Amino acid sequence: MTAHRWADLPGPALNATLTERSIAVVPIGAIEHHGPHLPLSTDALVAETVAAAAVSRAVAAGVDAWLLPTVSYGKSDEHHWAPGTVWLEGTTLLEQLVEIGRSVSQTPARTIVFVNGHGGNVMLLGWANRELRRRFGLRSFSMPSGVGGAADGRDGRPDELGQGIHAGFVETSVVMHIAPELVVPPLPPRNVPEKIAGLRHIGFNGKPVMFGWTSDDFGPTGVIGDPTGANAEAGAELFERGVGFVAEALGEVDGFEFA
Numbered sequence: 001m002t003a004h005r006w007a008d009l010p011g012p013a014l015n016a017t018l019t020e021r022s023i024a025v026v027p028i029g030a031i032e033h034h035g036p037h038l039p040l041s042t043d044a045l046v047a048e049t050v051a052a053a054a055v056s057r058a059v060a061a062g063v064d065a066w067l068l069p070t071v072s073y074g075k076s077d078e079h080h081w082a083p084g085t086v087w088l089e090g091t092t093l094l095e096q097l098v099e100i101g102r103s104v105s106q107t108p109a110r111t112i113v114f115v116n117g118h119g120g121n122v123m124l125l126g127w128a129n130r131e132l133r134r135r136f137g138l139r140s141f142s143m144p145s146g147v148g149g150a151a152d153g154r155d156g157r158p159d160e161l162g163q164g165i166h167a168g169f170v171e172t173s174v175v176m177h178i179a180p181e182l183v184v185p186p187l188p189p190r191n192v193p194e195k196i197a198g199l200r201h202i203g204f205n206g207k208p209v210m211f212g213w214t215s216d217d218f219g220p221t222g223v224i225g226d227p228t229g230a231n232a233e234a235g236a237e238l239f240e241r242g243v244g245f246v247a248e249a250l251g252e253v254d255g256f257e258f259a
Helices: 011-017 042-060 090-105 119-136 169-178 232-254
Strands: 023-028 065-067 111-116 139-144
Touching: 023 042, 023 090, 023 232, 042 065, 042 111, 042 169, 042 232, 090 111, 090 119, 111 119, 111 232, 119 139, 139 232, 169 232
Parallel strands: 023 065, 023 111, 111 139
Antiparallel strands: none
């Protein structure tokens, strides 16, 4: 269990405990369609679980990090078509993140970090970071909750051709590790956009040209990747990599200076 949970203390006790070195860590995810096999809460679940473990590890290493409650609703309009998805307009989510930062700024803590489990939040978090710095003088950061990427076809993993981004091998394996009871069999078939994978500039996972899309553009399951072959052992490795990355990044945040 993470000892440094922001919301578990009374307000006066928290305010007396925090210092300028304290880091407010906010997991953020989404409630959105993840194919027929993964829970709607996948992104929020992964972000919260990774962030909690990373905060514990960072605290043990001497970082004064504090875990805030998870922001579960994200900018998930790419899954608007699917029943169960609960999404916010970008401006609505931005206002929420800014107001969370404003509240943090009213304590002694001067740093806020968002640990993000949903790709649709990434650009908005960059916007929020700048707003929080400009408006409240906070040191503001955002980072992914994992370092997975697409499966590469090695060591028994499927080859997602660099295009695995949603409900494929990585996410399915991680949920199999952290909450196996929430994975509904059977796993859906491979659904990798192979035509896009053959393009040099347009695509996912670091290709430079972005494009507008919704997940049903790639088929009716909402899967963009290959969940076949996903397993809890791979999920445990991916989870550990994510926790290690976030904990190490929090250590860098702790010592970060602009000049």
